[in-house]
Amino acid sequence: MTLSSPPEPTRDLEVLQNDLCDALLTPKSRAEMRCLLQDLCTPAEIRTLSERWHVARLLDGTDLPYRDIHEATGVSTTTVVRVGRFLRHEPHQGYRRAIDAMRPNGVS
Structure with a gap:
């Protein structure tokens, strides 16, 4: 997915989950995924x-x-x-x- 415009505020769980899934598909390595997880999660x-x-x-x-x-x-x-x-x-x-x-x- 390419970010073409800023997101709109939403509470729609499907929109939120789709956006998260797209973000989780972006890391190209274990190190990149670890960095993303460290930013996303406690x-x-x-x-x-x-x-x-x-x-x-x-x-x-x-x-x-x-x-x-x-x-x-x-x-x-x-x-x-x-x-x-x-x-x-x-x-x-x-x-x-x-x-x-x-x-x-x-x-x-």
């Missing part, structure tokens, strides 16, 4: 996002039970269950697409 928010991603990868790539993931990572069992539900059952499939895209051949 340290606690970055940690939470990072932990959720780690849990998703553990759930996908290991046979560890939820309780073992909780004990090894310190992430709450509620979060582990929620990530598992979104990874396996929810229609968005954001975790699944990202995990598959990161595999060497790009598929599960």
Whole structure:
């Protein structure tokens, strides 16, 4: 997306989310993404996002039970269950697409 004109103030969540998604697609490197995340998020928010991603990868790539993931990572069992539900059952499939895209051949 190219910024052609200044944004208009809005409370429309779809407009806000679309604009955020466009911004998140701009970094060309891990370093650039880290800078954007550090500007957008608090340290606690970055940690939470990072932990959720780690849990998703553990759930996908290991046979560890939820309780073992909780004990090894310190992430709450509620979060582990929620990530598992979104990874396996929810229609968005954001975790699944990202995990598959990161595999060497790009598929599960």
